[in-house]
Amino acid sequence: MPRPQRMHILNLAMRCVRFTGGDCPSRLWLMEPNQTPDRQQIMDWRRSERQRLIEQRVRAPVEQRQRHSAQICQRLDAHWRGQGRLESGVIVSAYWPLRGEPDLRPWLGELCAQGLICVLPVVVQKAAPLQFRRWTPGCAMEKGFWNIPVPADPTPFVPQLLISPVVGYDRQCYRLGYGGGYFDRTLELLQSQQRAYQVMGVGYAAAELTTIHPLPHDIALHGIVTEEQSWTCGDGGSRDGDGRASQI
Numbered sequence: 001m002p003r004p005q006r007m008h009i010l011n012l013a014m015r016c017v018r019f020t021g022g023d024c025p026s027r028l029w030l031m032e033p034n035q036t037p038d039r040q041q042i043m044d045w046r047r048s049e050r051q052r053l054i055e056q057r058v059r060a061p062v063e064q065r066q067r068h069s070a071q072i073c074q075r076l077d078a079h080w081r082g083q084g085r086l087e088s089g090v091i092v093s094a095y096w097p098l099r100g101e102p103d104l105r106p107w108l109g110e111l112c113a114q115g116l117i118c119v120l121p122v123v124v125q126k127a128a129p130l131q132f133r134r135w136t137p138g139c140a141m142e143k144g145f146w147n148i149p150v151p152a153d154p155t156p157f158v159p160q161l162l163i164s165p166v167v168g169y170d171r172q173c174y175r176l177g178y179g180g181g182y183f184d185r186t187l188e189l190l191q192s193q194q195r196a197y198q199v200m201g202v203g204y205a206a207a208e209l210t211t212i213h214p215l216p217h218d219i220a221l222h223g224i225v226t227e228e229q230s231w232t233c234g235d236g237g238s239r240d241g242d243g244r245a246s247q248i
Contacts, residue, residue: 058099072104092160102202123145158190161198161199168207174212
């Protein structure tokens with residue numbers, strides 16, 4: 001294995017130890033970019049990594065997750081505000097945090113106060129794109145799919161800025177999600193409708209993978225934001241995984 005690749009994997013392992021306070025599972029090294037596994041091997045590996053990363057995230061101290069969430073909000077706000085995207089009336093989609101995900105709700109509340117429209121995703125049908133409902137602090141909520149709270153008002157919105165929580169991610173801005181495919185279907189729908197949008201993935205630095213081994217249905221995000229750094233990957237939506245990235 002080339003030295004730069006070995007060093008990158010070592011850095012990922014050190015991040016994992018810092019985040020969890022313990023040793024990381026050996027399967028962090030099982031899949032490397034120069035391997036060519038078949039689809040079933042990739043799906044089995046993703047399932048294993050998904051479980052590992054969620055358990056790692058949940059074990060982290062609450063105070064640490066809160067601090068990292070605030071840092072992620074600061075970086076994301078700086079990125080979009082620097083591009084002039086956070087203007088009154090712009091529709092921003094986020095998510096209701098679960099399983100230790102970064103909690104962006106305080107920042108979303110600030111965006112609402114500034115006149116932006118914040119929306120949350122809703123699963124209305126299995127194996128279909130997500131729909132989005134408006135959220136404001138204190139609005140009426142109801143139980144949605146997997147008992148995740150969703151806004152009760154069913155009026156649909158189409159987001160212009162999307163925030164995707166990641167279970168894991170790689171430097172090509174591909175995300176490892178929960179395996180349902182809902183977010184990829186949503187991005188595919190937006191693209192087919194020729195909607196203008198930007199989607200950023202948010203997660204903890206310890207969730208970085210050398211690669212998720214993207215498959216044809218995977219759609220790259222425009223960028224990734226963690227508590228430590230942020231970067232973009234070209235125009236996003238690319239399926240070729242060329243790896244071109246720039247720091248933000």
